[in-house]
Amino acid sequence: MAGRWQFTPDAYGYGHAIADSGDWAAWLLMVTLAVTPLRLLFRKSAVAKWLVRHRRDLGVASFAYALLHTGVYLWKKGTLELVLAEMGEGFILAGWLAFALFLPLAITSNDASMRALKRSWKTLHRLVYPAAVLTFLHWVWSAFDPTTAWIHVGILAAIEGLRIWLQRR
Structure with a gap:
């Protein structure tokens, strides 16, 4: 993304960089959330184990792509004053809240934090669910054509519905 933006700025500008980084952040989040249902469905599968x-x-x-997404946004705005001026818009607020929830998850996604936090680690990492909802609200509200975002919301809802159903079964 950075190379495309640097070497072909006319063809690949801010809009592409912000969209691509956000898309990758959301797609990787969906894959991460799909791990539990896949594990429950295909316990012995090599792919599920991986x-x-x-x-x-x-x-x-x-989170790294979300950080890149946020960094591109902050770079484009240029000043704290411009960032704060947009804070009242729903899609911006949803994005910042999602980022705020993801930050402690990224910081504690290591073995040392798991040992230090013990059972609290799992409780903390359940913040991924409200963060995912906020992420996809941000996407729907900010998209020029929200159809693609709504399709991904449906996929996320199916992943979560399946997870809940399999865990209760």
Whole structure:
């Protein structure tokens, strides 16, 4: 993304960089959230086992793209005054709240934090669910054509519905 933006700024500008980084953040978040239902459905599958081993990596990668998305946004705005002026808009507020929820998850996505927090680690990491809702609200509210965002909301709802159903079963 950075290379495309640097070498072809006329063809790949701010709009593409903000959209692509946001898309990747959301897609990786969906894959991360899909790990539990896939594990419950396909316990012995090599793919499910690999996903379980790398779930934290996927979540941190999702956060890295969200951080890039936020960084591009902040770079474009240029001043704190302009950022704060937009804070009242629903899609901006939803994005900032999602980012605020993801930040402690990214910081504690390591073995040392798991050992230090013990059972609280899992409780803390359940913040991923409201953060995901806020992420997808941000996407729907900010999209020029929200159809794609709504399709992804449907996929996320199916993933979460399946997870809840499988865990209660």
